Every structure is written in structure tokens, then in C-alpha cells.
Amino acid sequence: MTTPAFESYTTNDSGFSRVRRDNSTDADATVIAQFEDANPNDPAGYRSLIALSDKVYAGSMTIEVLAEVAGTGGTETVTRVLRLTADQAPFQNEQNGKLVSATGxxxxxxxNFVWAAIDGEPIRSGSDSNxxxxxxxxxxxxxxxxxxxxxxxxxxxxxxxIAADKLPFNIRSGAYGGDITVQVWDPDSxxxxxxxxxxxxxxxxxxAYEDSLHGMTTSGVYTAEGTVEGTAVMVDGVFVGADPNALP
Known part of the structure; x- marks a missing residue:
């Protein structure tokens, strides 16, 4: 599948499948390096926005959203999303050269987490646990x-x-994706x-199922940008999921 908006590769350290949307510039290199060093921290004016706490995702993925922020605590706002990354544990659908599941x-x-800017206004953050x-x-x-x-x-x-049907899905690698349309409601009209x-x-x-649960989890990144009747809209988002019966 072709998704040129993202970097996609297998990481050397964990062997996880990475999807990354990089909006950063050369001027952000020093800031990003502080998140990536041996003792990562949040530089002043920047923050890593996502901290997954559900046990169902532990060990199966790492989600990172780096952003420039203004204010702190309850007054904090996102001014720029630098980078979104979803690292997913390997898909285990082959055993001795044969598919574990080829049907079903x-x-x-x-x-789901999203950051959207409409017509140059401040970025609005959206999230939904479902x-x-x-x-x-x-x-x-x-x-x-x-x-x-x-x-x-x-x-x-x-x-x-987002409602997208029949996106290509590779049943060996576990990768899926393609073109989508994002609907964004204008909060002022x-x-x-x-x-x-x-x-x-x-x-x-x-x-494979165990105790009535399949053992799959998922993570991913999406992005959209365009102009509708003279209004510029930009959207970046990440999502995570698992068997519905495994969720808290």
C-alpha cells in the first residue's frame, strides 16, 4: 500500500512496526533530540501529549505525540504538533510458513486523539476513549x-x-491504510x-483466540489538510484499539 504522508518501517531496537507523521522542521531538531536521549524529558514549551495507561496495550505499542504548547495545567493549549508516532508490536499471523488465519x-x-486547526485559529484538541x-x-x-x-x-x-471502507489490509504484515476523508465540525457555525x-x-x-478474545491490538496515525470555500483546515490524529471484550 502507498501512504506517502507517513514514514513506515520496522524499528531496529524493538522490532516494532512504526508509522510516523513528521511535521517538524530543522529548527526543531534540538528539541526533538531532548525527547530521544537516554533520559528523555519535556523541554520548556514542549510536551509529549499521550500516556497510555490501559493494561491491554502494555507491551504491545508505544504512542508518542510531540507538540509545542503554551500555558500549563488547565490552561495549556497546543500551538503546533511536531510529530506523531505509533509503534506496534509485530503481527504474528504466520507459523511454519502457514497463515494462522486466512479467513474471518x-x-x-x-x-482516538485528534488535533485540528481551522482557518489559522488555535489548535483544538479532541479525544474520545471510545x-x-x-x-x-x-x-x-x-x-x-x-x-x-x-x-x-x-x-x-x-x-x-472518519468513516473509511475497504482500505487495503495485508494479512501477513498487519499493515492497513490508504486515502480517507476527515469531517471537521466548525465550532463557530x-x-x-x-x-x-x-x-x-x-x-x-x-x-488466534484464547478465553474468547483474539490477541490483536492496533495503532495508527492519520492526517488531512485542505481548503474548503476559502477556509484552511489541518488535522492530525492517532488511535489505538484491541478486542472490544478486552477493554476496561
Missing amino acids: TYYLRGQ GLVDLVLNFDTQTADINLRTGVTGTSEVRTE STIFAIDGSLRGNIGGTP
Whole structure:
């Protein structure tokens, strides 16, 4: 599959499948290096935004969103998203050269996080603990259907939705993705912007069932940018998921 908006490769240290959206510039190199050194920390004015706490994801993925921020605590706002990374544990769907699963339909659900800017206004952060409404993997057709949402509630500031069907899904590597359309609701009007973009995700673990649960988890990154009737809209997001019955 072709998803040129992202870097995608296997990491040397962990052997995880990485998807990365890099919005940084050369001027950000020193800041990013401080996150990557042996004792990573958050440089003044910057923060790593995601800290997954659910045990179901422990050891199966690493999610990182580096951002420039203003303010602290309850007044903190994101001014720029530098980089989004989803590292996913390997997909184990081959044993002795044969597929563990070559047929069937599997479901995953989980969390969604998004950062959106409309017409040069400050970035609005959105999140939903159930925002990966559904990821449906069809091993027979080797396709993935995905539905992602955020709303305006609690600390979530922007309503968004992605509904993409029949994205290519590699049942050997676990990679899936392709072209998507992101809907963004303008918080100041009734306008809904539809912006074209791209999504790339990976499956980790095994499709084999144990205690009525399949052993797969997923993570991924998406991005979209465009202009609708003179209004510029930019969106970056990450998502994670697992067997719905494994979630807290």
C-alpha cells in the first residue's frame, strides 16, 4: 500500500512496526533530540501529549505525540504538533510458513486523539476513549473498515469523524491504510468541513483466540489538510484499539 504522508518501517531496537507523521522542521531538531536521549524529558514549551495507561496495550505499542504548547495545567493549549508516532508490536499471523488465519472477520475498538486547526485559529484538541468506534478486519477480502470519532465534551474541543471502507489490509504484515476523508465540525457555525487525507495503521499480536478474545491490538496515525470555500483546515490524529471484550 502507498501512504506517502507517513514514514513506515520496522524499528531496529524493538522490532516494532512504526508509522510516523513528521511535521517538524530543522529548527526543531534540538528539541526533538531532548525527547530521544537516554533520559528523555519535556523541554520548556514542549510536551509529549499521550500516556497510555490501559493494561491491554502494555507491551504491545508505544504512542508518542510531540507538540509545542503554551500555558500549563488547565490552561495549556497546543500551538503546533511536531510529530506523531505509533509503534506496534509485530503481527504474528504466520507459523511454519502457514497463515494462522486466512479467513474471518475481526473487530477492534479503542481510543482516538485528534488535533485540528481551522482557518489559522488555535489548535483544538479532541479525544474520545471510545473514539475508535470500529475497526473491522476482513481476512477474506484483505480489507479494513474504520470509523473514528471525537466530540465536544469534557476536555475534548472538536468534533471529527472518519468513516473509511475497504482500505487495503495485508494479512501477513498487519499493515492497513490508504486515502480517507476527515469531517471537521466548525465550532463557530453549522459548517462541516470534509478534508481529504491519509491513514496508516498496523495490527500486532495474533488473530488466534484464547478465553474468547483474539490477541490483536492496533495503532495508527492519520492526517488531512485542505481548503474548503476559502477556509484552511489541518488535522492530525492517532488511535489505538484491541478486542472490544478486552477493554476496561
